[in-house]
């Protein structure tokens with residue numbers, strides 16, 4: 583019953599999380615489009631008012647006229663629309679989901695028993711939880727320090743971007759050493775997403791509040807607040823595509839159970855940023871296909887890295903191969919506790935990921951998937967059922 587209720591809560595939270603993220607990212611993409619698509623105002627009176635750019639749009643049966651002021655309008659209205667709840671809701675629901683799914687079951691989902699770092703492979707569940715939190719918040723601290731030290735007055739943007747790119751490769755590399763593949767992808771995405779939300783919470787919104795307060799007091803706002811808000815928003819823009827990819831990666835074990843999972847992750851992060859750059863420029867009327875071409879090339883490299891050695895070939899061991907009866911025995915011993923219509927394992931109320939091995943026929947139909955997850959070491963999850971290397975080889979040598 584408890585595992586069923588947890589599953590149900592998981593479903594509701596995931597729903598909320600995805601909706602909030604759509605709203606947040608949608609608004610963020612909209613404002614980048616608006617900002618880059620502004621035209622010089624046509625009416626002289628608008629220019630005299632201090633309007634620096636405008637956009638006319640038609641949407642949902644109405645006509646909209648957006649105007650951006652170079653500094654501030656002569657009088658600021660009281661009912662400004664602020665954007666922050668979408669960001670905070672996305673982060674809070676995402677974090678709750680992480681707690682519910684990963685931190686409630688750390689020895690399944692966080693610990694990487696095949697880590698090349700022995701101490702990481704032997705972490706207890708509680709230690710893995712602490713490490714995951716330290717990783718998540720540590721990522722933000724390092725990113726924030728990089729921004730503050732390299733670019734205290736919002737200069738040297740290029741150098742800062744380079745440093746953030748290197749940081750992401752380091753985060754990707756560390757994540758796969760410290761955590762199981764699926765958690766590594768998720769946590770790398772969560773480090774970026776936490777930086778995005780923290781940018782909004784600690785810098786963008788407080789900066790805007792200071793600017794508004796200064797204007798209301800008839801003072802000139804500190805230009806650094808505006809520039810910093812812009813700098814952090816720009817980072818957020820390039821983070822969006824990679825973050826979404828990392829968040830949806832959890833069904834694709836070919837990517838995260840690979841020896842070079844961190845390389846695959848890094849390639850996708852840079853591909854996402856490059857593809858985003860195409861759209862950022864497109865909104866200001868510049869079409870530069872080199873960006874998506876470079877992004878696609880990186881994805882092609884990721885495909886090449888992730889590709890199994892020879893997917894069609896019969897695996898190791900010559901001669902006989904493993905019989906269906908032997909395979910069924912192994913699966914019954916090592917997998918069926920979890921992978922059955924009604925699992926006997928207490929943590930599951932239904933077949934995890936919808937994968938059930940109740941009959942020989944079901945097992946046969948899922949042959950290639952079974953081989954993949956067993957060979958990569960992803961299953962049995964956390965090797966809870968102590969599958970031996972001989973059994974893994976037997977599965978690899980199974981053919982029809």
Ligand code: HEC
Pocket residue numbers: 764832833834835913916917918919920921927934935937951952955956961962963966967969
């Ligand atoms: C301790 C419980 C447990 C055991 C034992 C276990 N699994 Fe899983 N398995 C899971 C969970 C939980 C998931 C869902 C994880 C996910 O969404 O990636 C899963 C997912 C899968 C998937 C789908 C992967 C995907 O990419 O969506 C396959 C295939 C699979 N398991 C095969 C096996 C095989 C084969 C064995 C035995 C060698 C096995 N499992 C043993 C818990 C288990």
